[in-house]
Structure formats: structure tokens, C-alpha cells
Amino acid sequence: MxxxxxxxxxxxxxxxxxxxxxxxxxxxxxxxxxxxxxxxxxxxxxxxxxxxxxxxxxxxxxxxGGGDPADPSAPRSGTPGKAAPTAATGVPPVTTKNGPIPTGYAHDEQGAQSAATNYAVALGSAAMYQQASRHDIVRAVYAPAVVDGVLEKLDATYSTTLVKSAGLDANGVAPTGTTQVSRTVPIGTRVREYTGDSATVEVWCTNLGGLAGADSTRPVTSTWFTITEKLTWVGGDWRLESSSQSEGPTPVHGDDRASTADEIAEAVEGYGGFTYAR
Structure with a gap:
């Protein structure tokens, strides 16, 4: 938020x-x-x-104000094509989890935004570099009708060559003495289209990626991008039909001092992520 x-x-x-x-x-x-x-x-x-x-x-x-946060009749914000502020009250947007991934979203625009945001985090995590955890993530966030095709595509994308180019071994494990960093942080969401059982949501994100460690040749850097996710309401929850990514918007870098590899590794291991909700 x-x-x-x-x-x-x-x-x-x-x-x-x-x-x-x-x-x-x-x-x-x-x-x-x-x-x-x-x-x-x-x-x-x-x-x-x-x-x-x-x-x-x-x-x-x-x-x-706003009455009981659990009151289903509480007003919810959001207009297609416009950014909507995060609601402080309303239906609790996340009620359950599928493994580490929040599920059980409200059947409305806010629920679609919450799902899109948390799915962007999962798909941008370090777990995507290992086949077993990648398959678990895909099965949790994609609609059953498209899971097999997405798995095939992502297995080809996360090839041995790509994994090794990230400084990992063939199994997606970081070398001893280093910490793999791949953390996607959503900045905001925008609903492009909403029709009740389908939604197109844009999620503006930054990502921290690299290897933190004294001997790392791949320092942790940040990138900015926007993920466009098409979601469908299936099985009582929002699931992805497709997901694409474009560059930016990217802000100008500030004058902050770059932290050491040890500081980055300690921060990534010490600071937990969030469950995002509209």
C-alpha cells in the first residue's frame, strides 16, 4: 500500500x-x-x-470511520482506468494462503488488484530460479486452464544457461558465502479493465536483483518496470491468465551511499516481505 x-x-x-x-x-x-x-x-x-x-x-x-472493517457492505474504491487509493476499511482482502502465496481475494476490483500485486511479488522472487518452487508458484497463481503452457514456457526461460548467468549453479543455488537477491516491490496498481469475472491490472514495481557477498561479481542493483496482468475469476478466486512486463517508469537515482554486500545480505535476510492488499 x-x-x-x-x-x-x-x-x-x-x-x-x-x-x-x-x-x-x-x-x-x-x-x-x-x-x-x-x-x-x-x-x-x-x-x-x-x-x-x-x-x-x-x-x-x-x-x-467507515464502520466495521469486516462489513461486506462497506464502500470499496476503484474505477477502471484510474488509480485507486488503498482502502483502510472494507472486506478483508486476503483470507487464506496457498503455500506462501496469499489467496482468497474479494470478488471485486480491489480483490483483483490485491491478487495482481501479490502474484507479481511471487513471480519476481528468488524461488522462480528453482524448478520445484517455480512450479508451485505457477500452479498457485495461474488459472488451471493455462498452467501447463506457462510451466513449459517458464522452464524454457529459466534455462540452465540463464540460471548460471545469474551466478547460480544448475539447481538455482547461490555459491557459498553469497546470498541471492531477487525481490519485487510493488509501488502501485491501476485497473485497466474490469468486467466482474475478468480484470486487467497494471502493477508498477521495482526489483532488487543480484548476488550479495564479498566475492560477488554481480552486485545487487535495482530495476523498474510495469507488469500487466490479465486475471480471471475461477474456482472462487482470482487467477492469472497471462502476464507481461514493460520497462519503467524509472525515477532518477538519488545520492544515497551504496551499501556493502554484507549490509545488503543482512537486510534481505532480516527484513521480511509483505502481503499486499487494496
């Missing part, structure tokens, strides 16, 4: 949402000086703290 795209659910406090706390009056009316009351008992202090917690909770609930 994109920061600040949650219908102002971040920091939605303001205006009528402000709360005043009235301090107890001392005998002299000076709440700061020597005229303040004697120290309260522990029971009174607990009571005051409890009231404050309840007030904070009430304010938080009031600022959330």
Missing part, C-alpha cells in the same frame, strides 16, 4: 476530534503552584489513567 493513501486514516485527528482534559482545581485555583491538592491515592490514580485510556480509545474509533 502507498503511504498516505488510506483515506486519511493516518493522523486523521483534527477539528472536532480534539480533546480537552480539565485539570483538578487546587484550593487557590493555581493548578501549577503550591495551591495544588495533596497526592491522590493509588486507586484514584488508576481510575484517572483508566478514563484517559478510554478517551483515547474512543477518539481512535471515531477517527477511523
Amino acid at each position: 502507498s503511504p498516505g493513501d488510506e483515506h486519511d486514516s493516518f493522523g486523521g485527528v483534527g477539528g472536532s476530534g480534539q480533546t480537552r482534559t480539565r485539570l483538578p482545581e487546587g484550593n487557590s485555583g493555581d493548578v501549577y503552584g503550591a495551591g495544588r491538592r495533596p497526592v491522590r491515592s493509588s486507586r484514584s490514580l488508576v481510575t484517572v489513567v483508566g478514563v484517559v485510556v478510554l478517551l483515547v480509545g474512543a477518539i481512535a474509533l471515531a477517527n477511523r
